[in-house]
Amino acid sequence: MMTNHSLRKQCNLLPGSLITGKWNKNPYRIQQELGYGANGIVYLAESNNGQVALKLSDDYSSISSEMNILKSFSKVQGHSLGPSFFEADDWLKNGRPIPFYVMEYIKGEGYSAFIEQKGDSWVGVLMLQLLSSLDELHKQGWAFGDLKPDNLIVTIPAYKIRCIDVGGTTLFGRSIKEFTEFFDRGYWGMGSRKADPQYDLFAVAMIIINSFYPKRFSKKGDGYKQLNEMIKQKKGLHPYSKVLDRAVKGQYQSADEMRHDLLGILNRQPEHKKVEAQSTFQGKKNNNSTSQTRSMRKKRKKKKRGLLETLILAIFVSILYVLYVYNQFL
Amino acid sequence: MNMKTGTLKQILLITDGCSNQGEDPAAMAALAREQGISVNVIGVMENDTIDEKGLQEIESIALSGGGISQIVYSKQLSHTVQMVTRKAMTQTIQGLVNKELQQILGNSTSMEDLPPDKRGEVMEVVDELGETSKLEVLVLVDTSASMKHKLPTVKDALLDLSLSMNARMGDNKFSVFVFPGKRKDVEKLLDWTPKLEVLTKIFPKLTTGGITPTGPAINEALGYFHKKRSLRGLLSHDDESFFEETV
Incomplete structure (x- = not known):
């Protein structure tokens, strides 16, 4: 530098x-x-x-x-x-x-420091946020360019991801002027340095990888093979491997598409399963409670109906009885 | 005048120390500048540092060549080569734009004297030209003995350079020369081409050693631009010479 x-x-x-x-x-x-x-x-x-x-x-x-x-x-x-x-x-x-x-002035914690403090489970969530913002930016015809943890800040207390250095932002179709090798598609031999949505999505994949390799690593030989190997070696990266692979290969048409896949993964991730399980449990509970009330209402209705039935029956029987007694008197 | 079709010409000198034969390289760089060719110099260090004399020479070549100099560890070479090339382009274009401004607004006006908003507008034009101009870079690689183990890194850096420049909208041409050559001071390795990928095959076969005739190498490189220019001069449009005259 x-x-x-x-x-x-x-x-x-x-x-x-x-x-x-x-x-x-x-x-x-x-x-x-x-x-x-x-x-x-x-x-x-x-x-x-x-x-x-x-x-x-x-x-x-x-x-x-x-x-x-x-x-x-x-x-x-x-x-x-x-x-x-x-x-x-x-x-x-x-x-x-x-x-x-x-x-x-954007007040908050640097991305890497934030992840170090709060744990890996934040990686996916923050990337979802980032991808939403990128999608918005891409729709305006711009690529962010120099996307890396050093340029990302998590605002506190909102926990919203923001960028502090926009110097690399480039119109689609033009050449990326500012980049950092580890996050650069060209450096890894995975494509050009022309600004397009896929350039940024590659960088997002590398940010996820960087989150599990805080010290980063340099390119040795075939870039794609090496990245694959590095993903395999970290357990924490396994759930992301499909999304990472597609992003690295430039197969996502939009940030929104990548976001959708990432969301799918986060909802299925084992660590999140507990949370998910809890929430679905809660959901089930809620469901139960609503169904309970529903059945109770039904029961009440049934009771009411039953009451009505017995009432009608009683009236009918008593009418019959009255008629019988009346007949007896006659 | 249509600046969009102009060609930016640069010599990129990659060396690790001091010249020891022939003309003063700074003087040859000044000669290049006179002909609208800027000279950029990258000094490659290993773990050692370049001595004071070498450092001074590198700075003075870039200074008199109207270019940019940068000392780097070989690990950072790739990133630096493309950055220096880009910065030098911007510097050249800005020089031209400043000249234009002076013609319009009077002699003492330069970009720095404008209010920031206007400066932003001028910069938009500079950025636009940087993206669309034609670029010719003649790479001059020092292959004296001490450079031997740095050559693979130099090769990677040049591939990276072509990756960066070819992402631009404007056309690029690169040629690569090494010095000292087998028989002459300088030897052509690669003729003008938009792609440097061929270097992967040529570079490993390079032999290193001998003297460091930096001055004569720059001089001969100039000749190579000359030939091209006179050839192109036959079919050139008027605006083509614009970048060459100024700076």
């Missing part, structure tokens, strides 16, 4: 530093560093409207591209995968402008 050392030297912003935009004049007080990578440093900052994430970079081109992507996301109604975009500006540091942009 190429990290930006020159930017790091230039602006190692300490908590409390104040950044004011050259164009819009909005002030931001730096609270802490959230992370840094190839094209910049992201800080948590306090703005007039609350906490925001602020990304500084000295690379005009990459920061402008990212800004464009975030902006076009804001236009997509209901898109909730990435952070929403607030504004872009320049910070004058000793007379030299350093571009930055401001976006929503």
Whole structure:
């Protein structure tokens, strides 16, 4: 990974530093560093409207591209995968402008840390969420591109998966510019680096694999064979093996299709069986109780009917009796 | 003017140290730049580090060649080669766009002086051109003795490069040269082609050793672009020369 050392030297912003935009004049007080990578440093900052994430970079081109992507996301109604975009500006540091942009601060736990804490049973559920969001994004004609655990955050307390770095998002049919080898279809020899739905679905499969191989592994020889072997070696991955295989081979037409299969697996998974069993037990209980009430109602109805019957019978008999007595008197 | 049909020309130099014969490679890189060809350099390290002198040379070749330099461990070579190529493309296109801007808005204006929103719009154009432009990359691989065990990694990195670039909408052409050659300073391994897969067969047969004539190698590589250009010049459209003139 190429990290930006020159930017790091230039602006190692300490908590409390104040950044004011050259164009819009909005002030931001730096609270802490959230992370840094190839094209910049992201800080948590306090703005007039609350906490925001602020990304500084000295690379005009990459920061402008990212800004464009975030902006076009804001236009997509209901898109909730990435952070929403607030504004872009320049910070004058000793007379030299350093571009930055401001976006929503997504608070939560990193995907890998979350799984480590809460356990494997969350993997499938979170991927279901991710696939829903991806389906939405794909319908707009975009691929996410650089999909990996490092870019995923599980928000707390809602436990909803979100993405924090949208820099790799690419229009379908164009080339993926940002990727991470382990999650890249091209690296494993399973297809091109052209953006399409299957590119992202491959990455989702690799995120699932990565969840059981936290240290990841490098390619040796035939990519497909190796991935198959790695899936076989981890028991936790076995339930997913069919979905993983199809996703790795690019056989899913849409994120929704993969989601459907994953859902089917999660409902049948042994670990989940207990939960499922419990819930069906509960369901059965509920069923029982409803059937109970139903039968009770029936019984009540039967009772009522019985009562009516005896009543009619009694009246009939008493009428007969009255008639008999009447006859006797006559 | 139609920039979409322009061709971006790059030399990608992959080396692990200092040249020791012939012209100053930085001067040859400057010569390339004058002809609209940018020179990118990737320094491959093993566990050791490249010495200060080699490091300086790598930086100065890229600087005077209008390209990008990057030092990497051989493990990260694949990812870096495609990234450097891409970044250099963007840099070249941005240089062109800046020039255009200066013609329209006056001499002192560059992308940095624009408000962020306008900058975003300019970047959309740059991204579009990066996706659709034709690209020619002449790969120059140092095969001096110390590179021997790094060559399989270099091969993988070049395959990865063609994978990345061929995902673009624009056309690509690659050619591969090694230096030193058997008899000459530089030897052609692969003629202009859109696919580098052939390298899998050629690379294992490479012999390494001898001197490191980086300067003469760049110079000869230039000649190869020249020939192509003059040939194409016969049938070229006007806009084809656009990328070559500027930068």
